[in-house]
Amino acid sequence: MKRRDRTLATHAGNNPKAHKGIVNPPVYHASTILFDSVADMRAKHKDRFNTVYYGRYGTPTTFALEEAVAALEEADRAVAVPSGLGAIAGALLTFVAAGDHVLMVDTTYEPTRAFCDTQLKRFSVETTYYDPMIGAGIADLIRPNTKVVYLESPGSHTFEIQDVPAIAAAAHARGCVVVLDNTWASPLYFKPYRHGVDVVVHAATKYLVGHSDVMMGIITMREKFFTQVKTQVHGMGFAVGGDDCYLALRGIRTIGARLAQHQQTALALARWLQGRPEVHQVLHPALPDHPSHALWKRDFLGSSGLFGVVLKPASDERVAAMIDGMELFGLGFSWGGYESLMVPTNLTTARTATKWQQPGPTVRIHAGLEDPEDLIEDLARGLDRLRGN
Ligand SMILES: Cc1ncc(COP(=O)(O)O)c(C=O)c1O
Known part of the structure; x- marks a missing residue:
């Protein structure tokens, strides 16, 4: 069967x-x-x-x-x-x-x-x-x-x-x-x-x-x-x-249950971030305005908890202040565990066949299994720090 x-x-x-x-x-x-x-x-x-x-x-x-x-x-x-x-x-x-x-x-x-x-x-x-x-x-x-x-x-x-x-x-x-x-x-x-x-x-x-x-x-x-x-x-x-x-x-x-929640939480965070004035672009293929959304929809059965965020221009210090003060998003490599993570990414030197051109700094977020509302509150405080408040 x-x-x-x-x-x-x-x-x-x-x-x-x-x-x-x-x-x-x-x-x-x-x-x-x-x-x-x-x-x-x-x-x-x-x-x-x-x-x-x-x-x-x-x-x-x-x-x-x-x-x-x-x-x-x-x-x-x-x-x-x-x-x-x-x-x-x-x-x-x-x-x-x-x-x-x-x-x-x-x-x-x-x-x-x-x-x-x-x-x-x-x-x-x-x-x-x-x-x-x-x-x-x-x-x-x-x-x-x-x-x-x-x-x-x-x-x-x-x-x-x-x-x-x-x-x-x-x-x-x-x-x-x-x-x-x-x-x-x-x-x-x-x-x-x-x-x-x-x-x-x-x-x-x-x-x-x-x-x-x-x-x-x-x-x-x-x-x-x-x-x-x-x-x-x-x-x-x-x-x-x-x-x-x-x-x-x-x-x-437990991967079936975990992934469903990672997917749901990541999409909630991604959509919330899209509405924020500090954010230039959210890089998540399950969002309809992502450049390869149509291919994702054609071939994939779901989306997981990892996505990128392009911020509006901001200094390195302000990005560090945002990340360093996060309470629920840990700063560390790897992803896919039960916990949320946020790392700064540097893509300017990471590509050779294509050019990565974005106006501001980038971070990568892993949406963990915490309550999405708590994560959004943590992100909101982080964006306040990014603006210098
Ligand atoms: C897409 C992808 N492939 C492979 C790896 C390497 O896995 P590991 O850290 O277990 O060597 C990573 C780790 O971050 C990854 O993100």
Whole structure:
């Protein structure tokens, strides 16, 4: 029977019958795993990516988490890795070798850009950045040695929505693998495999874990890429501890309810901010006046809690006074936990294929699970400080 997302989030990966009726899977702490015999050891070696073989390859706790994420994303397989950046690095390295070329969206998460510009470059893999709004025009940038077309939608900090089906079709016509960072939407609000993506990366650190207490990444994929991806990330020594897998799976159980609230609160804050005289523009793709709203509406199933705000011109000191005095919005990296956050963003140096031209400073807001009215009151006091009152 086909299960819907919130049902899958509640049950996928659990198998109480195998664990004496206990609802959640046990946490296995494992390095050594004993074999019955040499023959058993050899047989398990052949199937080591799918069975309990050695701790680094995963345990039933890891497999329960991977099964749940794969089910939610409509992927065939998932592989857990130690961070979101680990997922990005692992996915990219799976598909490139010296002399190859990567097409990377200009609005990508900055450490992804840094990975391309330092690590990939060191191994003679060239990266070209492209405009997130390029659509089918990506075809003109594909070279004979282009192996990966990488997307992140919406774009980091500026929230442009990419035309994923158009880009994927052009990439596939030239034999490229299409990799997408789906962290913002999570597997619930965007279904990459319905739109032609081959491999998806997640900072599970964000909504999947949901409680700001675990670093983790997940790569999901079509079956045909599983052995390649697992060989790469296992070969780099990536492994995730049982306690962290347990916490991630526990986070997933409530992701449906959490995301619905993040969505509602973020939209309430975004609409309120739009009406404020200190605000030049709110960057949230679910708002009808956002430049890529039509694409968001066509392809996404919801919006999450993260969005950007362009302020009217203001000094650095006034922006700092606004942020430093916030009572409910913490100042810190990452997002996707239960709590609200606000960070200043600097986009003037973050783009190379496109130009970011805005009249004032920018901040990024994560709407947490607090009461939206309390958050709005905190924002109102913050905007007073911005004006110098
Ligand atoms: C869109 C996106 N992808 C990947 C990452 C990296 O995740 P992690 O911090 O788990 O390495 C982040 C972190 O902020 C992110 O925002």
